[in-house]
Amino acid sequence: MLTMVIESIKITNFRNYSFEKADLYAGLNIFTGKNAQGKTNLLEAVCLCSLGKSPRTSKEREMIKSDKDRADVLITLKDDYLYDKVEIVLSRDSNKRVAVGGLPISRIGELMGVLPTVFFSPDELKIVKNAPADRRRFMDIALCQISRPYFYTLTNFNNVLNQRNKILKDKRATKDAIEVWSIKLAEYGAKIAKSRKGFLKVLALRSAQKHDFITGGEERLELSYEGLEGADEKDIYNHYFAQLKASMDYDIAMGYTHDGPQKDDIKFCANGIDLRNFGSQGQQRTAALSVKLAEMEIMNENIGKMPVLLLDDVLSELDSDRCERLLTSIANYQSIITCTDVPALPSKAKIFNIVAGKITESYLK
Ligand SMILES: Nc1ncnc2c1ncn2[C@@H]1O[C@H](COP(=O)(O)OP(=O)(O)OP(=O)(O)O)[C@@H](O)[C@H]1O
Ligand SMILES: [Mg+2]
Known part of the structure; x- marks a missing residue:
């Protein structure tokens, strides 16, 4: 290596x-x-x-x-x-x-x-404490460094999401025209969700080990992915596409896309307590650090x-x-x-x- x-x-x-x-x-x-x-x-x-x-x-x-x-x-x-x-x-x-x-x-x-690189500052507490957007950013930064295709898929997904949101606000747009964008969005979305799920699975394991070491065995850290359903890319695509179809009227009424990886989150628990809302500062900080150390190992395993x-x-x-x-x-x-x-x-x-x-x-x- x-x-x-x-x-x-x-x-x-x-x-x-x-x-x-x-x-x-x-x-x-x-x-x-x-x-x-x-x-x-x-x-x-x-x-x-x-x-x-x-x-x-x-x-x-x-x-x-x-x-x-x-x-x-x-x-x-x-x-x-x-x-x-x-x-x-x-x-x-x-x-x-x-x-x-x-x-x-x-x-x-x-x-x-x-x-x-893996960067950690007191501000990185936001991975645990702040809104889901910060946790998605964390996953994306790690995955983009691991995989260039992920970087390009994410860029494409965001472009398609913007296009779909634009057309949802256009009163003259037909449902068929919106569906064209739903298909593309589900394709890119399924790739992103699959990558994030895979990353989270390994991250959960590695960060629990790091957390156990840093806390001297006092806390058991558990992470889980909260997002699109489905076992593999095809399955996720089918679920997501069905979801977009079912909520199309609602999306049109509100003028933007409700479902998808742009809503993903990571659940953080220590000894069964949801750290996002109930963790102490020190617990949140240590959990964020464990996750960052785990991220380093995963990057090493993936890119050598x-x-x-x-x-x-x-x-x-x-x-x-x-x-x-x-x-x-x-x-x-x-x-x-x-x-x-x-x-x-x-x-x-x-x-x-x-x-x-x-x-x-x-x-x-
Ligand atoms: N574009 C710039 N040109 C010149 N000086 C700058 C510029 N941007 C920031 N600085 C100065 O850089 C200095 C050092 O900033 P930095 O954030 O690296 O400090 P630090 O050593 O990390 O301090 P702390 O311990 O408070 O975090 C600040 O005084 C700031 O005014
Ligand atoms: Mg500083």
């Missing part, structure tokens, strides 16, 4: 950074710094090269240093003995440019899986690359036992962890310090 690691990150005029380079270690990389020094900005730059977008803004220009016109992030990767690089250039007056291995790519789908784990400000939110167990469980993967103070470390780690957008490497413990 290949072991992919980030060798180095170079950032130029990105957020509060002018020009910085960091050479990473293959295991734990701890970036410490006071508030507002550039810790989250650095992880954002890594996410940008992984998914082509920021986890915290859809306005790409915000990431360019305020007094500059162009930002540049270059990440060098090593897959065993093969080197690769991902470069993203953002500019104020043109679209972003992405290059993999020095060659420009035209579709962002081509970036998926090149530099797989262990994703780089990005943990933003997460350690301070866990009690010392959970924190130590977490660091122990990730010691064999590459991770980039930000925190205000160096935590108790169970294994070797490279420590960096960030002050006002300047990175200094202190020591390898």
